[in-house]
Amino acid sequence: MVAALGMFGAGCGEPSFGEMPALCAEGGACPEGYDCIHGVCALPGTPVPITVGVVPYLRGPDVRMVPQASGVLVVWETYAYSDEGQRFVGARVAPDGAVSPRMDIVGRYVADADSLEPYFDVLPVGGDRVLVAISAPSLPDDPTVEPRLVTYRVDLPPQGREDQPAAFESAWPKEERLATVGYGAVSFPKLLHHGDRVELGYVRSRTATIDNNLETVAELTVFSMQEDGTLFAPEPTYHSARAKLPVAVGVLGAFRVSTGAWWILDNERPSALLLPDDGGAAEVKLGRLAIPVAADDASLTYIEPSARQGDKQPTDPVSGPAGLRTVAAPVMGDPTPPVETSIGALPGLRDTPRPAWIGRDGAKPILVTPGEAVDAPEIAVYLVDPASAEASRVASIPRLSTRSIGALHAVLTSGKLFVGWLETDETSATIRMAVLPEPEPPAAP
Numbered sequence: 001m002v003a004a005l006g007m008f009g010a011g012c013g014e015p016s017f018g019e020m021p022a023l024c025a026e027g028g029a030c031p032e033g034y035d036c037i038h039g040v041c042a043l044p045g046t047p048v049p050i051t052v053g054v055v056p057y058l059r060g061p062d063v064r065m066v067p068q069a070s071g072v073l074v075v076w077e078t079y080a081y082s083d084e085g086q087r088f089v090g091a092r093v094a095p096d097g098a099v100s101p102r103m104d105i106v107g108r109y110v111a112d113a114d115s116l117e118p119y120f121d122v123l124p125v126g127g128d129r130v131l132v133a134i135s136a137p138s139l140p141d142d143p144t145v146e147p148r149l150v151t152y153r154v155d156l157p158p159q160g161r162e163d164q165p166a167a168f169e170s171a172w173p174k175e176e177r178l179a180t181v182g183y184g185a186v187s188f189p190k191l192l193h194h195g196d197r198v199e200l201g202y203v204r205s206r207t208a209t210i211d212n213n214l215e216t217v218a219e220l221t222v223f224s225m226q227e228d229g230t231l232f233a234p235e236p237t238y239h240s241a242r243a244k245l246p247v248a249v250g251v252l253g254a255f256r257v258s259t260g261a262w263w264i265l266d267n268e269r270p271s272a273l274l275l276p277d278d279g280g281a282a283e284v285k286l287g288r289l290a291i292p293v294a295a296d297d298a299s300l301t302y303i304e305p306s307a308r309q310g311d312k313q314p315t316d317p318v319s320g321p322a323g324l325r326t327v328a329a330p331v332m333g334d335p336t337p338p339v340e341t342s343i344g345a346l347p348g349l350r351d352t353p354r355p356a357w358i359g360r361d362g363a364k365p366i367l368v369t370p371g372e373a374v375d376a377p378e379i380a381v382y383l384v385d386p387a388s389a390e391a392s393r394v395a396s397i398p399r400l401s402t403r404s405i406g407a408l409h410a411v412l413t414s415g416k417l418f419v420g421w422l423e424t425d426e427t428s429a430t431i432r433m434a435v436l437p438e439p440e441p442p443a444a445p
Helices: 002-012
Strands: 035-037 040-042 050-055 063-067 072-078 087-093 103-106 119-126 129-136 148-155 167-170 190-194 197-210 213-225 237-241 251-257 260-265 271-276 282-285 291-295 299-304 322-328 340-346 356-360 363-369 378-384 391-398 404-413 416-424 429-437
Touching: 050 072, 050 087, 063 119, 063 404, 063 416, 072 119, 072 416, 072 429, 103 129, 103 148, 103 167, 119 190, 129 190, 129 197, 148 197, 190 251, 190 260, 197 251, 197 260, 213 260, 213 271, 237 271, 251 291, 260 291, 291 356, 356 404, 363 404, 363 416, 378 416, 391 429
Parallel strands: none
Antiparallel strands: 035 040, 050 429, 063 072, 072 087, 087 103, 119 129, 129 148, 148 167, 190 197, 197 213, 213 237, 251 260, 260 271, 271 282, 291 299, 299 322, 322 340, 356 363, 363 378, 378 391, 404 416, 416 429
């Protein structure tokens, strides 16, 4: 049966479970001395990852994970050119590792099968309701090439009743069309809970005459909504961004602070745009491939990943330590670059997949990463001192797989750390997860 399991993994693109003797139905029969753990016959106590979903193909950016009242909701999409067609689907994972039946989150969305796959973001807004923002290229019969943007209001069934359908509807009266300098220049959307409202950030591009020259400019477009997704005003606000940087980018992150919000634009050549609540905007250019992880009114903290090697592509090897850096908040109207400081070195880690960082009040932040290898056999969990960058490894998650990691997410809720990742190869993609107790500092010697 060992050979049979190995052949199954190699032939069907399933995870490789090494010397474990067989797959099994949850709770089903296994050889003597083995338990059925998350669908695999394994020795009692073996930390077998949970399989959340398996699809023929899935890109890394197309998986999201958000907290629920108990556990987490994992959301991913199927594509217009797939057998299922364009859908946004998901499943809940409980603190005990139980996976719910798959639900249609947004079960009807029209996308062009011959074009770029849609981008999306998910935000829980209370109870069983989430908002889903979707951006996509125009359709073949559209009279314009301007990208499409819309937000859906989704009411999920109560936990434990995932066999019931979710209720979803457009929260906006119509799709918005955003300016673009060329077909296919679609931005990642990003939802942010901002006090008693929700904001949606999107980068649009357009041409403008500057000093008698026609130039391409980028603007952070911010839609302000009620918590049910209803727009406060029909028109968004626009903020100039990406000075002397590429403009065909997306919104990769956002941080709410006491006096406003930081918006993170692009991943290859990122910048951060600070929007105070009382008006104005100021932008700071970040280091190449910088991964912002925390912010307050005075500064932004980011990870400088290990250096890419070879052709310096996202999937190429990396080498050397990573670093933790901080940059002061830019001053409105001051062209002087803000002060940037190195906090210290971190263990080596990749920018792709991006590591997960969880800040905690009164406790050290949690850093989750596969380290330097895209096919690392384990995922490491660290506690990081934000003042010195000293990192203590407090847990390791064996993947029991040799496939590449396409994306990594982590959520702390219900007293548990949920770590989810996407594994891919030429034949399929699998969303997997491990559930750990909330990490504690290692005991003093």
